[in-house]
Amino acid sequence: MSPDRTAARLLRLYPPSWRRRYGGELETLILDMSGGGRVPWRIRADVAATGGRERLRAAGLGGDSPDARVRGGASLVLWAWALFVVAGAIVQKTSEHWQQALPAGSHIATTVAFASLIGVAVAAGVLVVAGIALTLPALTRCVGAGGWAQIRRPVTRAVAITAGFVVATAGLVAWAHGLSPRDRQGHDTAYALLATVWALFGAGTLGAWTLAATRTAARLTLPASLLRVEARLATAVTATLGVMAAVTAVWWVSVATVAPPALTGSLGSRGSAFVPQLVLAMVLMLAALGLAGAGARRATRALPHLAGDD
């Protein structure tokens, strides 16, 4: 591949706004350093890595200043929470009706674990909503000062995806009304396929709003006192994610010990405890927990370096 094409491809890794400002200069530098020959791998790796960092910055997750590190860390926790919501939805859908499928008298430990999971999930949701609500005055000021143009794209994209998701949900519900409970439980292949696509659409909608929130947060002027609160909320949300992962594991083990088929809402006492959907959900939860831990650590470690409020 010619060095010009390689340089052009590498530049696509950068956010459009960055490319508009520095793209021409960086492309020229890459070509100068390549001396008219192939672009060396060392240069490709360096340009690609910086492109990734610039993308993270544009998404509100990167940056070196204490202010940017708190925002980036809190935004990472928000992404982790969104991932956890997807994992929680998988657990909920897979284990629907598990209470009815368990033998009588074996509910207590599992019910306590499941109730704890719901309670902590609600607490995490409240913390996330509080974190977003606290930034609303800054958002209002930003929009009032003409900042809408900067945040319009991710927000309108999220609204459009949400509108599509609402239409898809209405269509799926209408179809489900005409099906038997057995068909709705996966015996109608077309419905099961569409339900899977709908679930992915839902995850995409959540992702679009998370992206809109983090990109918007990166452009808001937030006082140091608010950033401190956001960092602490991020730590609290991370703690709730840890508790939820632990409680889910306890619930899983306690159901699997008594009647593994109940993990998928089925009757019986024999079967495998390693339900693929639950394994996937647990992997997502642990990944989200790792992400949240990294975000909370980044935000908290930047706190001592934040400037005081004016």
Place this chain on the structure above:
Amino acid sequence: MIVRSRHDEATAGRSNDPPVLILTSLAAGEKHGYALLQDIEDFAGVRLGPGTLYGAISRLEERGLIEAVGASGRRRPYRLSPAGAEALRVALDGLRAIVDVGSARLAGRPAAVSPAGSAA
């Protein structure tokens, strides 16, 4: 890999931090990207990648520590701003303090002795 400082890298840098190297290079006069890389390699022995260089340039320009000179172009030179000169002074003071402490501590140590018994 360059480990990040716990502080704002533009004002409390390490000797091999790209922002400090760029500010030091521009203290001698305006330069475009390629000239910056060559100068930095000459005085510091550090070969920055083009992505690393422009990542740091964008950050420094965003903070008003350097300025692009002239109209847009594919070899646009940059120069140090007054705020950049002050940031470089602060960064160098920080580095000088480390050099002074390190030198004083080394001077207070007995000379290293090799296993054969001769001074190294």
